[in-house]
Amino acid sequence: GAVVSQHPSWVICKSGTSVKIECRSLDFQATTMFWYRQFPKQSLMLMATSNEGSKATYEQGVEKDKFLINHASLTLSTLTVTSAHPEDSSFYICSARDPGRGNTGELFFGEGSRLTVL
Amino acid sequence: QKEVEQNSGPLSVPEGAIASLNCTYSDRGSQSFFWYRQYSGKSPELIMFIYSNGDKEDGRFTAQLNKASQYVSLLIRDSQPSDSATYLCAVNWEAGTALIFGKGTTLSVSS
Numbered sequence: 001g002a003v004v005s006q007h008p009s010w011v012i013c014k015s016g017t018s019v020k021i022e023c024r025s026l027d028f029q030a031t032t033m034f035w036y037r038q039f040p041k042q043s044l045m046l047m048a049t050s051n052e053g054s055k056a057t058y059e060q061g062v063e064k065d066k067f068l069i070n071h072a073s074l075t076l077s078t079l080t081v082t083s084a085h086p087e088d089s090s091f092y093i094c095s096a097r098d099p100g101r102g103n104t105g106e107l108f109f110g111e112g113s114r115l116t117v118l
Numbered sequence: 119q120k121e122v123e124q125n126s127g128p129l130s131v132p133e134g135a136i137a138s139l140n141c142t143y144s145d146r147g148s149q150s151f152f153w154y155r156q157y158s159g160k161s162p163e164l165i166m167f168i169y170s171n172g173d174k175e176d177g178r179f180t181a182q183l184n185k186a187s188q189y190v191s192l193l194i195r196d197s198q199p200s201d202s203a204t205y206l207c208a209v210n211w212e213a214g215t216a217l218i219f220g221k222g223t224t225l226s227v228s229s
Contacts (some may be wrong), residue, residue, distance in 0.1 A: 025173040043206065043221040044162070054129040093161050095216075104209040105216050109161040 001027050001035040006110030013084055014118055021079045021113045023094030029074035031097035034107065035067075038091040047092075050077040084117045091115075119143050124210050124220035137194040140143055141207030144188070151183055151190045152208040152217060154199075155173055165192070196228045210228045 003026040013019050021034055031052045036044040047055040048069055056069035066088075068080040081088055093113050095107040121144040131137045139153075150169050153208035168174045168181040168190065180193040193200055204224050208217040 004205040008160065032214070036219075043217045046215065046216045046218065073198060091159075103213060104167060105217070106164055106167060107208075109163075114159075 002101060002108045003027050004096055004108045004110040006094055008113060009111055010114045012116045012118065014026065015085055016083055018080055018082045019084055021081075021092055021094075023077045023079070023110050023117075024098075025075045025096050025098075025108075028096075028098040028100055030077075031083075032097075033071060033077040033094055033096045035069065035077075035079050036093045036095065038093060038112075044062060044093065047079075050094075052077075069079060081115065083116070086117045088092050089115055089117045120209070120211055121219055122207055122218055122220035123157060124127055124205075124207050124223050127224040129223055130226045130227050130228065131197050131216075133197060133198050133199060133227055135223055135227075137197045137201070137227070139192040139194075139205050139223050139225070141190045141192075142188055143190070143207075143209045146185070146188060146209055147207075148185075149213065150210040151181070152189075152195050152210070153179075153181060153192045154206040154219075156204045156222065158204075167212075180200075184194050194225075197225075199229045201225060202227045209222055216227045 033050040035047045050071040054069045058064045071077040093112040094110045123142045153165040153169045156162045178195045182191045204222040206222045207220040
């Protein structure tokens with residue numbers, strides 16, 4: 001149980017294009033999902049908190065107009081990197097809590113999406 | 119600024135030895151503490167979590183928490199080469215919020 005799935009796993013795009021990454025909770029409903037970014041040899045940095053039916057909350061330094069987050073249903077959140085540039089190349093990982101597992105605080109992670117911008 | 123600090127390593131231990139990983143955090147009000155393991159190119163997977171002061175054991179893994187010292191550790195007994203990975207310490211400051219991660223400690227277990 002508590003499976004989070006991301007798609008695509010790998011994406012290569014040209015500079016200036018937009019890329020959409022999907023995050024789905026497969027066997028539970030998630031009113032909140034968290035998007036992280038990880039650069040090589042670095043830790044997971046929280047980008048934003050995605051809230052179902054409302055606007056996402058972005059961390060300081062994360063451009064909300066560049067990283068568009070949509071959480072239209074209880075099982076799907078999407079992250080769109082707009083006008084991507086090489087410096088946006090990173091490993092993007094979504095996560096969520098399963099409310100059915102009690103208030104443990106544990107986050108379940110998607111497989112991650114490796115973005116390479118040429 | 120809430121921070122989670124870890125020694126980046128690498129920490130090298132021989133097969134069968136005990137590996138000790140350490141983590142400190144900045145906010146005394148922190149509620150819960152997590153250890154995740156991350157293999158290269160993969161997303162993190164939970165090893166265990168701990169809420170209360172003291173030790174918590176799960177198989178070869180033991181988490182230790184000392185809230186007064188704002189310190190949490192992970193011991194891996196009988197280390198195996200398959201334990202070679204990056205170990206991430208994460209802290210939950212407030213219920214419902216995201217986990218804040220340390221930079222991770224790279225563990226290398228040699229056979």
